[in-house]
Amino acid sequence: MRPTSKSDLFWSFSWLALQGFGGVLAVVQRELVEKKQWLTREEFVEDWAVAQILPGPNVVNLSLMLGDRYYGTSGALLAMAGMLFFPLLIVLAMVVLYSGVSGLPQMQGALRGMGAVTAGLITATGLKLLPALQRSPLGVQRSWIFVALTFAAIALLRIPLVWVLLGLGGLACVLAYRALQQLETHTVRKDQQP
Numbered sequence: 001m002r003p004t005s006k007s008d009l010f011w012s013f014s015w016l017a018l019q020g021f022g023g024v025l026a027v028v029q030r031e032l033v034e035k036k037q038w039l040t041r042e043e044f045v046e047d048w049a050v051a052q053i054l055p056g057p058n059v060v061n062l063s064l065m066l067g068d069r070y071y072g073t074s075g076a077l078l079a080m081a082g083m084l085f086f087p088l089l090i091v092l093a094m095v096v097l098y099s100g101v102s103g104l105p106q107m108q109g110a111l112r113g114m115g116a117v118t119a120g121l122i123t124a125t126g127l128k129l130l131p132a133l134q135r136s137p138l139g140v141q142r143s144w145i146f147v148a149l150t151f152a153a154i155a156l157l158r159i160p161l162v163w164v165l166l167g168l169g170g171l172a173c174v175l176a177y178r179a180l181q182q183l184e185t186h187t188v189r190k191d192q193q194p
Contacts, residue, residue: 001037002070004021012036013082018090024059026121029129038066039120045132059083109168134151137179138172146172 004010012031019027025048033044049063060083067079101107133143150168153159 003036003038006071009067009075010078010082013067013079014086016059016063017083017087026125028059028062029125030054032066041129041132042135045129053169137176137183139179142175 003012015030016024016031019031028048029044032038033041039047047062047065048058051058051065054061060080063079063083064076065117067075067077069075071078098107133140136143138146146168149163153164153168
């Protein structure tokens with residue numbers, strides 16, 4: 001499926017932006033894959049991976065990619081406008097309100113609680129997307145190895161994300177490329193047999 005119009009694209013991304021304070025991955029996956037069916041799980045995982053390595057916020061990158069895919073440059077701009085317009089207004093209003101209550105212990109506790117909820121949303125979404133690994137050109141076992149190495153590098157060794165992306169991400173890309181080449185060669189040979 002695809003957006004029915006440019007206004008559908010704008011309002012869909014506006015709705016996503018208004019739902020996604022702090023833990024947008026879970027919301028984006030549910031809306032774009034499960035509800036709207038603009039993407040399959042596999043397409044979402046692939047597009048999200050590309051959105052993560054591009055500079056800027058992941059979900060804005062994804063909105064630009066999908067807007068461009070369906071409606072070209074104007075679609076990309078409208079999707080991005082949908083992602084940014086209403087949150088900008090809300091953030092400006094919150095800055096004015098927060099400046100008066102930022103020192104209260106209740107406000108600081110509320111912000112820490114929101115961080116825990118966000119971590120839970122991201123974990124739940126990751127678990128929900130695990131079946132997409134079945135179709136990975138790396139295979140399930142190699143994918144899990146990369147998951148473990150990435151976790152260890154970021155969470156335990158505290159290696160900066162940019163180096164993890166360049167190192168492990170680059171290696172994963174090379175291995176996936178080789179696996180796809182082998183699959184293509186195998187398919188061509190199979191098709192040439194009488």
